Amino acid sequence: MYHVLAQHSPVAHGHQVQTLVVDGPYGQCRHPMYVGMLGTMMGLGIMQNTWWVGIMSVPFMAYVGGYIVPFEEKYLAKEFPEEWQDYAANVKRYGIL
DSSP, rough: OOHHHHHHOSSSSSSSOOOOHHHHHHHSSSSSHHHHHHHHHHHHHTTOOOOOHHHHHHHHHIIIIIIIIIHHHHHHHHHHHHHHHHHHHOOOOTTOO
């Protein structure tokens, strides 16, 4: 199944998922990498004093939030049914967002 995930995810998956990570940044936010990407894009736009970065981040985040995140969460719910239910109930998808 992880081969399907590797084909549809921007993250390089080279091995079968064995553990659901629920601590560190994942204890505060289920998708810290995507939140970090958005923060980086917005920070670069502010540093360069330009508006186009904010506009370009909208379709990118729509794709990530509308396609990639649900796909990854469905996969994790299948691989870790009990752990995922508890984790998803206690940790927000995008942290404070």
